[in-house]
Amino acid sequence: MNWRSARKAGGALLVAAGLVFAVTFAKGDDSEVDLALILAIDCSFSVDKSEYQLQMAGLGAALASPEVHEAIQSGPHQKIAIAVFHWSDAEDQQVIQPWTIVSTAGEAKALGDRMTRMPRNIKLGGTGISSALIFGAALFNLAPASTRQVIDLSTDGRNNMGGPAPRARDTVVARGIVINGLAIANEWPTLDSYLENQVVGGQGNFVIKAHSYDDFGAAMLKKLVREITGPGMT
Numbered sequence: 001m002n003w004r005s006a007r008k009a010g011g012a013l014l015v016a017a018g019l020v021f022a023v024t025f026a027k028g029d030d031s032e033v034d035l036a037l038i039l040a041i042d043c044s045f046s047v048d049k050s051e052y053q054l055q056m057a058g059l060g061a062a063l064a065s066p067e068v069h070e071a072i073q074s075g076p077h078q079k080i081a082i083a084v085f086h087w088s089d090a091e092d093q094q095v096i097q098p099w100t101i102v103s104t105a106g107e108a109k110a111l112g113d114r115m116t117r118m119p120r121n122i123k124l125g126g127t128g129i130s131s132a133l134i135f136g137a138a139l140f141n142l143a144p145a146s147t148r149q150v151i152d153l154s155t156d157g158r159n160n161m162g163g164p165a166p167r168a169r170d171t172v173v174a175r176g177i178v179i180n181g182l183a184i185a186n187e188w189p190t191l192d193s194y195l196e197n198q199v200v201g202g203q204g205n206f207v208i209k210a211h212s213y214d215d216f217g218a219a220m221l222k223k224l225v226r227e228i229t230g231p232g233m234t
Helices: 003-024 047-063 067-074 104-115 129-142 165-173 190-197 213-229
Strands: 031-044 080-087 095-104 146-155 178-184 207-210
Touching: 031 047, 031 129, 031 213, 047 104, 047 165, 047 213, 067 104, 080 129, 095 104, 095 129, 095 190, 129 146, 129 165, 146 213, 165 178, 165 190, 178 190, 178 213, 190 207, 207 213
Parallel strands: 031 080, 031 146, 146 178, 178 207
Antiparallel strands: 080 095
């Protein structure tokens, strides 16, 4: 699949998945948020059933945490928008949470609870990081107005399907989108260096390393707080 085809396919899927949300956000300034954040979750062959559960439980706990709510409240608008999708090979990406605005602690907890219970329905396949980035960029076409746009991509492997990851990164970053990475280094001890060199980009980009899936939740919490508070913050 070439880049143009990937973008068209991603756009069609996103319109089907999120048309209601696009209408909801067509309100203008009332819907402006501090951050539009996409969480791209690796569901390729290398992620087994228990690792998937650790990943989603860790994500859910991080989203529901007081630290994330405090970070959200620190922004001028005191609200962010989040969308989540699963991805595997070059042709398989699935939106599991269309754009939703998160402002209150209750909204953050509700989203976290949904992620913890989310089943894995996507087709297993290779590690299509480049296609995931292009798909994620298309998803911003349905996002509310925001000060910043960030793709938060987590993975335990290297791009092995689709086009070169650096080419996809450059295409996405050229749109003003920041790409951050969460490296789950259970199989590739230097995966964080790979993401730094091949995948992440944009102003203030960074990579967080989890040594195993047991560390995923803590790494995701650290990453979310840093992303929500903005570049240069820890």
